[in-house]
Structure formats: structure tokens, C-alpha cells
Amino acid sequence: MRDLFMNFAKDEGGATLVEYGVALIVAILVGGTTLSLLGADVQANVNGGCAALDYGTVGTDGSITGAGDATC
Numbered sequence: 001m002r003d004l005f006m007n008f009a010k011d012e013g014g015a016t017l018v019e020y021g022v023a024l025i026v027a028i029l030v031g032g033t034t035l036s037l038l039g040a041d042v043q044a045n046v047n048g049g050c051a052a053l054d055y056g057t058v059g060t061d062g063s064i065t066g067a068g069d070a071t072c
Contacts, residue, residue, distance in 0.1 A: 046058050
């Protein structure tokens with residue numbers, strides 16, 4: 001039993017796995033934040049284009065407000 005514990009303490013494979021896990025979590029957070037910010041910018045651009053064409057604005061749920069029967 002002591003040998004098993006000593007081998008486990010010397011094994012660095014677990015540390016590498018933890019490092020990859022932390023790197024994966026950081027990548028997910030950065031990617032999620034980036035996509036969230038890009039989504040807001042895209043919505044602002046679509047709203048600007050619709051307003052320029054006088055089609056109204058697109059809401060977060062995809063609905064168009066301020067437009068007659070026109071679709072954007």
C-alpha cells in the first residue's frame with residue numbers, strides 16, 4: 001500500500017491533466033466572452049442597417065419593431 005501511494009505521489013500525469021483542465025476552462029471563458037461581445041456588435045450592426053432601410057429594429061428574440069410589413 002505504501003508503494004502504491006509513493007508511486008502516485010511521484011506520478012506527474014495527474015498534474016498535467018489538471019493543467020490541461022485549467023487551460024480548457026480559461027479557453028472556454030475567453031471564447032464565451034468573445035462570442036457574447038461579438039453577438040452584441042452584430043445585433044447593433046443589423047439594427048443600424050434595418051434603421052437605415054427604415055425596416056425597424058431587431059430585438060434579442062428576433063422580433064422586428066417599428067416596421068410595417070417589411071422584414072429585415
